[in-house]
Amino acid sequence: MEWLWESYRISSQLYAEIKPGQVIDEVYYQKYMPVIRQRIDRAGIRLAGELNRLFNNEPVPAVKFAAPIQSAVPGESVKLENLKNYIGKTVSVQGKVYSVKDIGSMVLANMGAAYPNQLLTLAFKGDTKALAGTLEGKTVSISGQVIDYKGKPEIIVTSAEQVKVQ
Structure with missing residues (x-):
């Protein structure tokens, strides 16, 4: 199920960038x-x-995999409130972690407010799950690619290098 979910998230992100009737060109492919x-x-x-x-x-x-493409690359620094405008982009964002919840295959951390009013959800996977449990109540900077999950911005955290505690 975790592998299926991983593929679903990636394909959803890629398909979101294609408009109906758009021809996929060499630039997109590359x-x-x-x-x-x-x-x-x-x-x-x-x-x-x-x-x-x-x-x-x-x-x-x-099997320990390397971080996804672009995950640890610092991106444009943006405000937490504006993240919904950066879906598909790699960004750096700072904010307070209000709540953390372990759901088994990943640990979810909510920035900007507690669930369900969070401005950003961080999905900690793999070796970073333990790190997530230490962040509640702290201000952190996160770098990663913003994806849309059920209408809310989310960043998948797979490397500790993506997280800086303030």
């Missing part, structure tokens, strides 16, 4: 070639793990 290569790499690693598990009857080991 822009997302690194994402395509990353997805193929992950699929290969995961398939190998599943095959090893099937043929050796052993659990699939956890």
